[in-house]
Amino acid sequence: GQGLSRGDPMALSPGQGWSCRAVLGEGHQRTVRRVAWSPCGSYLASASFDATTCIWKRHEDDFQCITTLEGHENEVKSVAWAPSGTLLATCSRDKSVWVWEVDEEEEYECVSVLNSHTQDVKHVVWHPNQELLASASYDDTVKLYQEEEDDWVCCATLEGHESTVWSVAFDRSGERLASCSDDKTVRVWRRYKPGNEEGVACSDNEPTWKCVCTLSGYHTRTIYDVAWCHLTGALATACGDDAIRVFEESATGDPRQPTFALAAHDSAGPAVTLHCSASVLSTSVEAEPSRKKRPRVSFSRHMSLMARAVFPVSFLE
């Protein structure tokens, strides 16, 4: 049966308003590391330590694996769909980022293998409205890629973190990027276009990215994920010290040097406040529980408000 070999899915308590509609247990042979919905909602991509990425097509509560993307040499760490829905990116411990194109016949083709990083690539994320791709790596950098004259190239490398970069997130405008790292900091980067009024130099008439803010001293262990709310502009982080932190940008700050402060917290200590009240989709899918060991934090566009409450977050190491 589906999923029974890995523990009874019925033992999970779905929580208010959520029910498990499908268990996709036959696609992968190892940990499923990440899943991503296509922008249209009809497809689900799953990235696995078995070095493959499955594409599932949805018909209500029934999912069929329509194709398996192969090519990476070892664990696939992340998968992400571009807003257009025609491009997909995957990344792996094999140090590469692959860009895939899908056509109307649901045929997937690898259009580029990018070997810019010198170590594992942990995460890939697309720009909210441009075909610009960002990757986070064990080599302590963030890289950006775009298509230039029919070829995908690395157009920027963001250096500054002192250890593995685990995740990146664009703000709503796509002019800023947040990265989080094993070095216990979050960095905010801003894009400067050629001819910018701040006088930031750009080489080759290409935009340049500069680090405009570093959040340090808030996190006591590796920061595994960061999410930038496109509704409120708040930054949320998921940390190995068992806490979720929410940061808000100071309204009086200089865009060139933004400052972020920890959102209202419990006076008894550094407890983090996060309460999501969301209008959720009427159907949901819960992927087969995998051996993911980190909290993931993301803001859906459907979140209607973000109120405050306190709950300690703990997860199994």
Add this chain to the structure above:
Amino acid sequence: DIIRTIRDPEKPNTLEELEVVTESCVEVQEIGEDEYLVTIRFTPTVPHCSLATLIGLCLRIKLQRCLPFRHKLEIYISEGTHSTEEDINKQINDKERVAAAMENPNLREIVEQCVVEPD
């Protein structure tokens, strides 16, 4: 006590016998209510990279399974014992790398043999 009986991957001795780990190489700090940070600094017998990472993996697995209290674990090669110690330390403390390594059947088999409780 939990780690002294781990067997060396290559030799028929325990890590304690080979002085890879000693009582003084273990540090325990309280970091919260009933939660502790456990830090291990071990000295590999030979400067061989893959062996050091393997020992690091064995230490982590054994401790994760056997420590009876909530903990965070950091494992390092003791300073000055290896030319690429930063690289090794980074690998053995990367959660994702550790999880993926333990899904590799060959590696897993070796680790299981090294950490199995002596009769």
